[in-house]
Amino acid sequence: MRYDDSPPQPETAPAPGADRRRFARRSALAVAAAVIAPTTLAGWVLVQVGTGAGADDARPPRIAAPAATGTGTPAAPPATASPGADPSTGAPASGAPAPSPGATSPLAGKTVVIDPGHNTGNFDHSREINQQVDIGTARKECDTTGTTTRAGYKEADFTLDVSRRLRTLLEGRGLKVVFTHEADRAWGPCITERARIGNEANADAVVSVHADGVSEGSRGYHVILPAKVKGGAADTAAIVGPSRTLGERIAANFARTTGSGPANYLGGGTGLVVRDDLGGLNLSTRPKVFVECGNMRDSKDAALLTSPQWRQKAAQGIADGIVGFLGG
Template sequence: MHHDDSSQVPRRRSKLALAGAALVPAALAGWLVWAVTSGPARSLPPEARPAPGPSGAPLASPVTPAPPAPLAGKTVVIDPGHNPGNFEHPHEINQSVNIGTNRKECDTTGTSTNSGYTEAAFTLDVSHRLRTLLRQQGATVVLTQDADRPYGPCIDERARIGNAAKADAVVSVHADGSGTGNRGFHVILPALVKGGTADTTSIVGPSRALGERVAREFALATGTAPANYIGGGTGLDVRKDLGGLNLSTVPKVFVECGNMRDPKDAALLTDTAWRQKAARGIAAGVSTYLRD
């Protein structure tokens, strides 16, 4: 028997047409992937190209700017008390210099713990830590000395360094040499002095503001109390006999971080971790003052 297959031809053609239609979008998608990842950018169809910016170039992804450093544009002078070389230059450091209202020795060797850890070594260590912390906040930091000179500088030159830098704040780092049982820190502020070449009129107020903030933050960072032998428990002491303060024309304070001659305080001052806390407290005080 003869079978007429002509009725099956259209059906086969329909299946082929459907298969071909399905291949078109798949091929187009594959071509687009190649064009984006491998092919030249000009081969992309208009609808697949990045939207142009105002100048015709593709828009870049937005970048969030970094927040400004809190102390950017500020200058801080750190004055590490004494100098490790002072011990070898007694004649030079005993020369008298003008401190504005009278004369005083150029510098001293400073004190030390009973075990021989010197104030000069302590002040440099804390000053280096303080410098790092302030630079991390964007401040420009100047040291009056970094054991990079035979002795000194003399107290009048220390003041001039801060003045020449037009410092926003100056901190002189020290440790005290009082008697056993006298414990704690204190911050020395300039008194109102006007005579000879000294005139602290313009810095008394700002220096007190700086000193109050340093005292507060130092206590918080170190967990130590204000001195029990000076300042009436406030942690603040006002003096008119220090050339470094009398000759300053910018806000300046001294920080006596503790008493090296007391065994309990000495245990703190010789501890590396505690010195980092001390630097952190001073830095926080300076930063708070400069940002107020």
């Protein structure tokens, strides 16, 4: 409405019918004002609610969807964070379950091969496991018995238990997991077959689970990485780099989750060791590492290795390292 700022004019008699016309114009203006005012007020309220005025300032303001305009197209609902997400970022909150991987997940379609070190049956099949096999750069025993704690807890029992826990965690993230064995055979498999299983699965990562057996006082974990070797069927040139990245990821997560320190007897305190004498690494064409979770012959480490709760932590640390390596 525009107000007339001109000086007041002398009053004159209204023309015939002027009062009726003036009344009609004023009535029309009053009706228009009555329509506009509620609409304007409703729009103001919508903005106040939509911007969360007076609400938690940690949340970003949400732009309210415009009211329907009568075009027949409903307004899109505002986006909401997934359950358990940080409302300020939309990222999963700490401790919240990881989202199930979908078609766009970096873990979708990926395969991990888990190799539980040794086999409890090896103790009864020394002739079979002592047969020599070709690892490309040399010949070695097909397999060994592995070590035990001083109380008799076998490395092979430890590695199978941790591997099964690890499988559950990885499958929970949507990964396909393949085992080299589940103690469902009398002995073995040989180190050559263990490598072949990972290669034929076209694994995105291969992890061999072990525990060491050295003297009392030697403590801590270490991750064994493949050296660059070439000879016969062995050629690790393509996997040295990615295997190191895999090993570094696992070492860091293992230490954080278990609270264990890196081995104090090799690796220079890094928790990483490079070797060229392990057939399981030499013959692998896929990124692969060995994880020595601790020393079974040290009483303090043995107390950890025989604890189901600690073995769950060990599995979690390895799983987190693998998932990080695969981009999950």
